[in-house]
Amino acid sequence: MADIEDILAVERIDDDIYRGSAFASALRRTFGGQVAGQALVAATRTVGAEFGVHSLHGYFLRPGKPHQPTVFLVDRIRDGRSFVTRRVNGVQNGETIFSMSASFHVADDEGIEHQDTMPPAPDPESLPDGSELEGTAKLLRAEWDNFDVRIVPPDQLVTHGWFASQQRVWFRYRKPLPDDQLLHVCTLAYMSDMTLLGSSKVAHPDATVQSASLDHAMWFLRPFRADDWLLYDQTSPSASHARSLTQGRIYDRAGRMVAAVTQEGLTRTGVPEGKATFIAVRE
Template sequence: MLVGQDAVDSLLGVLDLEEIDKGLFRGPQPEVGLQRVFGGQVAGQALVAAGRTVPGDRRVHSLHGYFVRPGDSSKPIVYQVENIRDGRSFSVRRTVALQGGQTIFFMSASFHTGESGLEHADPVPNDMPGPEEIPPLSEQLQSHPDRLGIWARVPRPIDVRYEGGSGFSASGERPAREHQRVWLKADGKLPDDPLIHVCVLTYASDLTLLDSVLARHGEVWGPGGYLGTSLDHALWFHRPFRADEWILYDSTSPTADLGRGLAQGRFYQDGAHIASAMQEGLLRQTPETPGVP
């Protein structure tokens, strides 16, 4: 299992797409991964592909994606980028992720030069302990090693620190709460390219967001709890940031019904609201069986 800078370098390798033709890219898979491709990886790679076709003075300010089919982690993914528009200050791209000739994910992303205008932002939550005061997930779950699940089997390029318990807690041990708050950052140094930082945050945004739906009910992932699948994902990037420095991810779930839950999150760094996320996921209850999927 890779951790620290080794895991970060592995993620950077996954985000380093091969251009095989104009607007056509091939995305590598991590050396060790899940049977299904992690949604944040697909979204991050799709954004890299789109970003490489955009003029250098424009930075992504939003993306909207749909997960259509599960991806196979044993095969590379091909990303096809369509140039929708290049205007005076905006560029729009549509990226389709393909495996075996079938679409597994598609995404629209908009890029902007940035302009002067009105400025405001809601304040950062002030009742959150600092990241150094919260142990990483691996330490939080030392008393329940069987609950580590996928975290114990795959590279961990993102240091994630939950306040007040996570969806990997043992069943019955997680208190219900309206807000789920985590500190996160790349667990190593990233290059200075702003696109890389945005793509790493895109990857990280899918790690914990859907968990906020379970948090409203004190529920957990795995046997006796729930399995979740991302259906769509949207991100808005408001201000520059570094993904290798601590970011507070404050998320909540305003509604859940009919087997689906909606989650929304805000990212803060150095007191500034840097990005926002929305996601809907499919949640299915699991029977009491040994082990964690």
């Protein structure tokens, strides 16, 4: 696959208009993390260096065509002293495929601080690296070969009985990245769409589903590196009416919570197995 720096290198077309390149893909539609990451980069190009990304909220409106570039139109909603807001629409063939609001916050604000404790998980280097996968899972591993994704096996997963469906995943970008926090943030936005919807399948291991991301919200809490191991603690508190709600909390190896994610995705059953769409590594 292409390097993440190339994927996120959106091209400026005009004031507040950018274009994200297309890259070879085995997926039937443009990977949601790619669209979200490129949209976030486009938004950051219109914001001063004193502001850092603190949240994004996106809707996947139409399936993107992976062989076509996406044009991103940025709307400057608000420029405040402490917060800046942008809206970005990703367009292909004159139709909006993705819509996102992104908020930015100055880095030197001070306030109270606390966080939940990172849940227990085995050391990532002790887990299978995915080389043993077969079938669809093997193809998806090849799709994201630059990312090291290791799912904690069920027999090593410390679970909570009141959670309906849960999994934990260690992941990182394999290659060293520059010391640019914005690049790490946008890389994690890309990575955050990987495996999260698969947490809804844990409670239904034998189900064949058509799945796709519907909306995606993310909060960036503390600085981190996307090229170092991050633990993605995932739960799916509800699934009904062909939609699954999923949540994720992301920790670095030191136990600091660096990001939080909420996503709703399509998980439709009754689809012939050959037509089911799998977009998450676990699936």
